[in-house]
Structures are given as structure tokens and as C-alpha cells.
Amino acid sequence: MTATIHRIGRDTPPSLDPLMTLVAQDMNSVNAVILDRMQSRIPLIPELAGHLIAGGGKRMRPMLTLACGRLLEYSGVRHHKLAAAVEFIHTATLLHDDVVDGSGMRRGRKTANIIWGNSASVLVGDFLFSRSFELMVEDGSLKVLKILSHASAVIAEGEVNQLTAQRRIDTDEEQYLDIIGAKTAALFAAACRIAAVVAERSEAQELALDAYGRNLGIAFQLVDDAIDYASDGATMGKDVGDDFRDGKVTLPVILAYARGNDEERRFWKDAIAGHRTSDEDLAHANTLIAQRGAIADTLDRARHYGQRAIDALGPFANGAAKDALVEAVEFAIARAY
Amino acid sequence: MTATIHRIGRDTPPSLDPLMTLVAQDMNSVNAVILDRMQSRIPLIPELAGHLIAGGGKRMRPMLTLACGRLLEYSGVRHHKLAAAVEFIHTATLLHDDVVDGSGMRRGRKTANIIWGNSASVLVGDFLFSRSFELMVEDGSLKVLKILSHASAVIAEGEVNQLTAQRRIDTDEEQYLDIIGAKTAALFAAACRIAAVVAERSEAQELALDAYGRNLGIAFQLVDDAIDYASDGATMGKDVGDDFRDGKVTLPVILAYARGNDEERRFWKDAIAGHRTSDEDLAHANTLIAQRGAIADTLDRARHYGQRAIDALGPFANGAAKDALVEAVEFAIARAY
Numbered sequence: 001m002t003a004t005i006h007r008i009g010r011d012t013p014p015s016l017d018p019l020m021t022l023v024a025q026d027m028n029s030v031n032a033v034i035l036d037r038m039q040s041r042i043p044l045i046p047e048l049a050g051h052l053i054a055g056g057g058k059r060m061r062p063m064l065t066l067a068c069g070r071l072l073e074y075s076g077v078r079h080h081k082l083a084a085a086v087e088f089i090h091t092a093t094l095l096h097d098d099v100v101d102g103s104g105m106r107r108g109r110k111t112a113n114i115i116w117g118n119s120a121s122v123l124v125g126d127f128l129f130s131r132s133f134e135l136m137v138e139d140g141s142l143k144v145l146k147i148l149s150h151a152s153a154v155i156a157e158g159e160v161n162q163l164t165a166q167r168r169i170d171t172d173e174e175q176y177l178d179i180i181g182a183k184t185a186a187l188f189a190a191a192c193r194i195a196a197v198v199a200e201r202s203e204a205q206e207l208a209l210d211a212y213g214r215n216l217g218i219a220f221q222l223v224d225d226a227i228d229y230a231s232d233g234a235t236m237g238k239d240v241g242d243d244f245r246d247g248k249v250t251l252p253v254i255l256a257y258a259r260g261n262d263e264e265r266r267f268w269k270d271a272i273a274g275h276r277t278s279d280e281d282l283a284h285a286n287t288l289i290a291q292r293g294a295i296a297d298t299l300d301r302a303r304h305y306g307q308r309a310i311d312a313l314g315p316f317a318n319g320a321a322k323d324a325l326v327e328a329v330e331f332a333i334a335r336a337y
Numbered sequence: 338m339t340a341t342i343h344r345i346g347r348d349t350p351p352s353l354d355p356l357m358t359l360v361a362q363d364m365n366s367v368n369a370v371i372l373d374r375m376q377s378r379i380p381l382i383p384e385l386a387g388h389l390i391a392g393g394g395k396r397m398r399p400m401l402t403l404a405c406g407r408l409l410e411y412s413g414v415r416h417h418k419l420a421a422a423v424e425f426i427h428t429a430t431l432l433h434d435d436v437v438d439g440s441g442m443r444r445g446r447k448t449a450n451i452i453w454g455n456s457a458s459v460l461v462g463d464f465l466f467s468r469s470f471e472l473m474v475e476d477g478s479l480k481v482l483k484i485l486s487h488a489s490a491v492i493a494e495g496e497v498n499q500l501t502a503q504r505r506i507d508t509d510e511e512q513y514l515d516i517i518g519a520k521t522a523a524l525f526a527a528a529c530r531i532a533a534v535v536a537e538r539s540e541a542q543e544l545a546l547d548a549y550g551r552n553l554g555i556a557f558q559l560v561d562d563a564i565d566y567a568s569d570g571a572t573m574g575k576d577v578g579d580d581f582r583d584g585k586v587t588l589p590v591i592l593a594y595a596r597g598n599d600e601e602r603r604f605w606k607d608a609i610a611g612h613r614t615s616d617e618d619l620a621h622a623n624t625l626i627a628q629r630g631a632i633a634d635t636l637d638r639a640r641h642y643g644q645r646a647i648d649a650l651g652p653f654a655n656g657a658a659k660d661a662l663v664e665a666v667e668f669a670i671a672r673a674y
Contacts, residue, residue, distance in 0.1 A: 127493035149470035156464035
């Protein structure tokens with residue numbers, strides 16, 4: 001029987017450990033590719049890229065590629081380069097995101113744009129992005145190139161869409177889901193799907209892994225967006241309240257605004273427009289969000305997508321790989337508690 | 338006989354007209370691809386991209402792909418998509434460059450970063466870059482993908498290298514040539530080379546066209562850098578003196594500094610460090626550069642690379658295509674007069 005999110009009698013909280021154990025050996029090879037291919041004769045490139053890459057990210061996306069390879073009993077090594085390519089795309093988008101958002105902290109450290117400036121972050125992001133395509137070309141699968149070049153375009157569209165929605169309180173849940181589906185879930189989906197391509201599985205299995213990754217990605221982002229209103233900087237490893245101060249309209253805000261009275265709506269309009277950015281304003285926002293049940297319901301939505309991710313694994317054989325992928329979903333959601 | 342740069346008895350200045358006439362019909366198809374593939378359901382993307390793309394650029398790089406196709410008597414249409422991909426890479430780098438340099442004018446118009454902000458320029462650049470890879474994947478040649486993904490990585494390295502050299506008066510001619518070879522000439526080279534790939538010509542012909550493009554690109558950038566100290570904004574279509582104020586150490590500065598007396602060197606050190614940015618300082622810089630023969634010799638260097646570009650065409654049959662490619666080199670250099 002496939003495990004579900006609401007497991008009964010579980011005595012330990014869900015963790016990423018099974019996933020990490022499952023892919024540990026493959027991950028060593030991926031890390032070697034990452035370290036090798038972020039090098040350049042221009043010293044600033046590995047210096048800046050290394051700051052972020054060595055900065056303690058979970059490497060969730062390459063782990064998913066590797067775990068899906070395991071799920072399919074793929075015994076080759078092609079996915080090592082491709083998992084590194086996926087991580088490079090992710091790293092490039094993080095570098096550009098931090099410039100776009102003017103972020104000062106990520107993964108508990110100063111961001112690259114703070115240390116080396118926006119220009120260097122933009123250009124090193126471009127380098128990593130190009131390098132990811134070089135890795136894919138070396139692998140030589142046009143199908144993988146198609147999946148990841150398309151995902152990259154969708155991510156960029158999602159980022160522009162998010163920028164367009166910024167400071168617009170009239171952003172609704174549909175547009176929000178559209179944005180996170182593009183900016184976050186598209187790469188999760190692609191990371192999983194390419195494992196089926198290298199393992200030469202059917203289109204149906206490709207699509208099943210795509211669905212797993214996409215729904216996990218949506219759940220993951222929903223929880224991230226909930227945490228931004230229900231956590232402190234130490235837990236999160238980044239500046240908490242960033243979404244609030246940046247006027248990003250995430251689901252907790254959409255729900256609190258939709259459910260709020262006139263006075264609350266006025267507050268949200270002002271806040272998202274950028275007129276309420278103090279610590280007190282953030283505290284008030286957190287209170288309103290809690291009172292309107294917006295965190296609880298954001299997490300409910302996350303559980304919905306998490307369950308869909310788990311159910312997408314239905315066609316695959318039970319075993320350690322499937323268990324680890326299921327627990328990764330449970331972990332993604334349990335992070336919020 | 339192959340024409341040379343110092344043609345005798347020529348009665349009209351060299352122009353891009355023969356090149357534009359040669360590729361006019363193909364270029365219509367390329368423009369259709371460009372317009373079609375810069376579309377997105379996120380309106381800001383075609384709006385911003387269209388501002389730059391419709392902004393009167395010469396489309397030098399896609400023209401080169403098309404003209405090299407003609408030179409090789411290629412009769413297919415694959416190079417239309419690929420020429421559009423090349424232009425998208427170029428457009429993406431321009432968008433990012435203008436953010437990096439904080440530029441306010443390009444091609445005689447306000448830059449996208451001034452109108453829509455840095456964030457939008459970064460993200461739409463990412464979109465165009467991803468889209469260029471989607472176009473290449475549709476074409477399906479791994480060889481082309483390899484050439485252009487490598488060129489993209491080299492361009493980004495060149496841009497980072499330029500950033501590292503900025504405000505460093507100790508930058509020498511070798512490092513400068515390294516930078517422009519990467520940031521400018523690599524895409525010229527790739528744009529020409531891929532024509533030989535789609536025409537299924539020999540490695541030797543690929544390399545000959547690569548050499549043509551690379552040397553033309555270096556000449557082109559040398560002349561651009563000379564013009565920045567010997568022109569006015571109306572001619573150039575961008576802010577003149579940008580390199581000076583940005584502390585970019587281009588060849589005119591390198592030569593003037595190397596040949597200058599102690600007082601002149603002090604001026605250059607101060608200026609490149611960012612302490613002399615007034616109009617009077619720029620006028621003084623222009624005077625010193627002229628006195629030291631630095632413009633004349635920068636253009637001499639450009640002629641050297643231009644001649645190498647022309648000689649690289651030696652193996653190919655004479656005719657309208659070759660004549661147009663030769664005159665494109667002559668035009669690139671004559672722009673400075």
C-alpha cells in the first residue's frame with residue numbers, strides 16, 4: 001500500500017534522510033560534476049558560484065532526478081551530468097532571483113549580489129545557465145534538451161509573471177498557481193521526467209514522473225510561502241517577511257484578503273502597495289493571516305498537491321525508492337510545523 | 338581576386354547594402370521567426386523584447402548566418418530558425434549588458450532597463466535565452482547546439498572577465514583582446530560556423546567561417562571602442578563616453594596610457610578609478626587619445642583583424658556572397674570615419 005500524508009502511528013517526523021541515503025552514492029558523482037563544471041579561467045565565476053553552491057542547499061532537484069532513476073532501476077550514469085545541469089539551471093535562477101528581489105540573505109548566508117554586486121550575479125547566472133546546456137549537449141539527448149529548454153523558458157515566463165503581479169492585491173489564486181507552477185514546479189517536473197528519458201521508459205512513465213515532480217513542486221512552494229508568514233529568519237535561512245515587504249501576493253495573502261473585512265482589506269491594499277513595511281506591520285499581517293485561517297488553508301492546499309504527487313507514483317513498483325519519494329513529499333509539507 | 342580593405346579607386350564608401358540585399362528574402366523569414374517566437378502569454382515579455390528587437394539593430398549576426406549559407410550555396414531553410422536563435426542570444430546579452438552597465442541609451446532609444454526596470458530586463462533576457470535553445474532543439478542538430486551553448490558560456494565568461502577588469506588601469510592589450518574575443522567575437526564566429534553545419538560542409542570549412550566571424554567580430558568591437566572616444570551620441574546611437582565613465586579599459590585607453598607621460602598616466606589612473614567623470618574630463622581623455630595616436634592605432638589593429646577575416650574566406654568561391662561578406666568587413670571598419 002502506498003503511504004499517504006496522514007500516516008497513522010508514525011513515531012518520527014518525516015525527513016529527507018531516506019531520499020538522501022538512497023541517492024548518496026550517485027550524489028557524490030553529481031557533486032563532482034558540479035564542482036568540476038562550475039570552474040572557469042575567470043576566478044570570479046567559481047568564487048561566486050561556489051558561494052551559493054557550497055552554501056548548504058538541499059540539492060532537492062538533482063536528488064529527485066537520481067531518486068527517479070532508482071525508481072526506474074536505471075543502472076547507468078548519464079543522469080549524473082543531467083542532474084548537475086538541473087542544479088545549474090536552479091542556481092542560475094536563484095542568482096537572478098536575488099538580484100530581482102534585492103535579497104540580502106539565502107540559506108543563512110549573505111547573498112552573492114550583496115557580496116559581489118548585482119552585475120556579477122547576473123553574469124555568473126548566465127554562465128551557469130549556458131554551462132547547463134553544454135552538459136546536456138554532452139549527454140546528447142535531444143529529448144532531454146527539449147524538456148529542459150522548455151522548462152527554462154517556462155521558469156522565466158513565471159518569473160516575469162510574478163514581477164507583473166507584484167504589488168497587485170487583485171492577484172487571485174489562479175494566477176498565483178500559474179506563477180508557482182512555472183517558476184518552481186516546472187523544474188521539479190523536468191528533473192523527475194528526464195530520469196524516465198535516460199531510462200528509456202514509456203511516455204506514460206515520463207508523464208507520471210512529470211506529474212509527481214510538478215505536484216511536489218507546487219506543494220513545496222505553497223509551504224515556502226506559508227513559512228514566510230509563520231516562521232523566523234533562523235528557521236528559514238532567509239529574510240522572513242521578504243514576500244510581505246516585496247509586495248508579493250502569495251496564497252496566505254490572497255486568502256486573508258479575500259476573507260478579510262473592509263478594514264483588513266484596506267490594510268492589505270496599503271501593505272502590498274508598499275506603504276506598510278515596518279516590523280509592526282509584518283506582525284499585524286501575520287496576525288490577520290492566522291485569524292483568517294490562511295496559513296492552515298495554504299497548507300491544506302499543499303497537502304492536496306502533495307497527495308496528488310504521491311498518487312502519481314501509483315504505477316511504479318513499491319520499494320525503497322518509492323518510499324523515499326513519498327517521504328520527500330511528506331517532508332516538504334511537514335517543514336511548516 | 339579577393340578584394341582587400343585598401344581598395345584602390347573605389348568611389349563609394351563601403352556599405353552593408355550588398356549584405357542586406359543578398360539576404361533580404363531569407364531575412365524576412367528570420368524576422369517572422371523572431372516575431373513569432375518572442376511572443377508569450379505574459380504581455381510584458383513581447384513588449385520589452387519588442388522594444389529592443391524592433392529598435393533598429395542591424396541584425397548583423399543573423400545576416401552573417403544567412404550570408405554564409407549563401408556562400409555555401411545552401412538551399413534549405415534550417416538556418417532561418419538558427420539565425421533567429423543567434424539573434425535571441427544576442428538580444429538576451431544586450432538586455433543583461435545594459436543592466437550591468439546601467440546604460441540609458443541604445444540604438445538611439447531609451448534602454449529597456451530604464452523603461453521597465455532592471456528586474457524585467459534580467460528576466461526577459463533569461464526568457465529569450467531559453468527560447469533560443471528551444472529553437473535550436475527544434476532544429477535538432479547537436480552540433481549546432483554544441484557550438485552555440487559553448488559560445489554562450491564563452492560570452493558570459495567574457496562579460497565576467499570585463500567586469501573584473503573594470504576600473505583596472507593595469508588591464509593590458511592581451512586581456513582586452515581576450516575579453517572582446519569572448520564577449521563579441523565568439524557569437525560572430527558561431528553565427529558563421531553554424532551555416533557550414535547546416536550545409537553539411539567539412540570541418541575545414543566550418544573552421545574557415547569561424548575564423549571569418551571571429552576576426553570580423555574583433556574588428557567590429559575594436560572600431561566600436563574607438564568610436565566611443567571619437568564620436569558623438571547622435572552617430573553612435575548610444576551614450577558616448579560610457580566606456581570612459583564606466584571605467585572600461587578599452588584599447589584606446591590602453592595605448593594612450595602606455596604611451597603617456599607621468600602626468601597623463603596619473604590622469605588615466607584617476608579617470609579609470611572613477612574620479613574624473615565630467616564632460617571636461619571626457620574631452621581631455623579624447624584629446625590625449627588623439628595626441629597619442631591611440632584611435633589611429635586601434636583602427637590599425639581593427640584593419641589587421643579585418644584583413645584576417647577577409648583572408649579566411651580564401652577557400653570559398655568568388656561571387657556575390659563572398660563580395661558581400663568582404664564588404665561587411667570593410668563597412669565594419671569604415672564606420673569609424
